[in-house]
Amino acid sequence: MLLAPSSVFAADLFAADSTVVPTAAMQLPLAANGAFYAALIAIGTLVFLIFVAVMGFFLLRYGKLWVQAYMSVADVSLPSLIRMHFTKVNPNVIVQAKVMSAQAGLDIGRKAGISTRRLEAHYLAGGNVMNIIHAIIAAARAEIPLDFDQAAAIDLAGRDVLDAVQTSVYPKVIDCPDPSRSGKTTLSAITKNGIELRVRARVTVRTNLEQLIGGATEDTVIARVGEAIISSIGSAETHFKVLENPDMITRVVLDRGLDAQTAFEIVSIDIADIDVGENIGARLQSDQAEADTRVAQAEAESRRAEAVAQEQQMRAMVASNKAHLVLAEAEVPKAMAEAFRAGRISAPNGSAI
Known part of the structure; x- marks a missing residue:
């Protein structure tokens, strides 16, 4: 601080002659400077005490986590823990994830690795941080390529990334x-000779992590496999061929590439059970014959009804003709009488009647 001119002058006087007694005018600036310095010291002390109190609070609350991260070489600084406090991020989850990543030998670099900032961002986005860390560690142990961005995208898409990795391994x-989806226990298919076969298959799949986002689910795989099985059985000449070689079904189904655009890769398709059902062809022929019989009966009944109607029509015509005949016979006596009166009819001897 710069001293006032009067104070500097008074200090010089004291230095020149210590016997000089300061006057009242000289004591006023000295008292003002002393009060100013005291206020500065008080303010500085208060700020320091507040800083110490705040740091003590954060040290007491997050000191254990910071020491754990430091001893594990997890690269989590105390300012990062303080930032998590104000951004509403659970520091226990972040520190545990960083410690697990560091101990597993994963890249935790701040540029391209699993950094604290990226974990905080995934946590704030509503993701399951511990689940993706477990998935990345499991994938690394199984030598399955899976980076943090891909795992985070799968997790935020609503898929269980850890279950996907486990399905890839096992x-x-x-x-x-x-049965839990369709309520049916077997697929019903019919060969060319009309015999029904009831088939139950088991499909072994593993997760395709590259197509997990946007890929079709298990329902699509089940539907495609069922359709292919029914189609392959339907193309068989007889049911005996299918019973003799069930693997002909699986070969045809596997060759179709049914796992395209799905979240799974089909490893194998195995026929667990085949049962012979009804003779659908014979039943259909019987039903067709019965239907043809009913059609023939209906046509015969129609022709019979037409014949009966025609017979009644002929009888009506006979009756009408008989009536005309009676009318014509009734006109004969009238004509004869008229002829007699007119003299157009004579007796056999030549005389008029």
């Missing part, structure tokens, strides 16, 4: 048809 078996 394939999943799907029943076709699935």
Whole structure:
């Protein structure tokens, strides 16, 4: 601080002659400077105490987490923990995720690795941070390519990324048809000779992480496999061929590439059971014969009705003709009488009657 001219002058006087007694005018600037310095010291002390109190609060609250991250070389600084406090991010989750990543040997670099900022962003976006860290570690152990961005995208899309990785490592078996979805336990297909076959298949699939986002789900896979099985059985000449070689169905189905644009890759399709059902062809022929019989009966009844109607029409015509005949016979006596009166009829001897 710069001293006032009067204070500098007074200080010089004191230095020149210590016997000089300061006057009242000289004591006023000295008192003002002392009060100013005291106020500055008080303010500085208060600010320092507030800073110490705030830092003490954060140290007490997050000191254990910071020490854990530091000892694990997880690259989580104390300012980052303080920032999480104000951004409403759970620091326990972030620190645990960074510690697990560091101990698993994953890249936790701040530029391209699993950084604290990226974990905070995924947490604020509503993602499951621990789930994707477990998935990335499991994928790394199984030598499956899966980076943080891909795992985060799958998680935010609503898919269980950890279950997807586990399904990639340990394939999943799907029943076709699935009783829990369709309520049916077998697929019904008919060969060319009309015999019904009831088939139950098992489809082994594993997750295709590259097509997990936007890929079709299990329902599509089940529908495609069921359609292919029914089609392959329908192309068989007899049911004996299918019973002798059930693998002909699986070969045809696998060759169709049914896992295209789906979230799964079909590993194998196995026929678990085949039962012979009804003779649908014979039943259909019987039903067709019965229908043809009914049609023939209806046509015969129609012709009979037409014949009866024609017979009645002929009888009516006979009756009408008889009536005309009676009328004509009634006119004969009248004509004869008229002829007698007119003299047009004579007796056999030549005389008029």
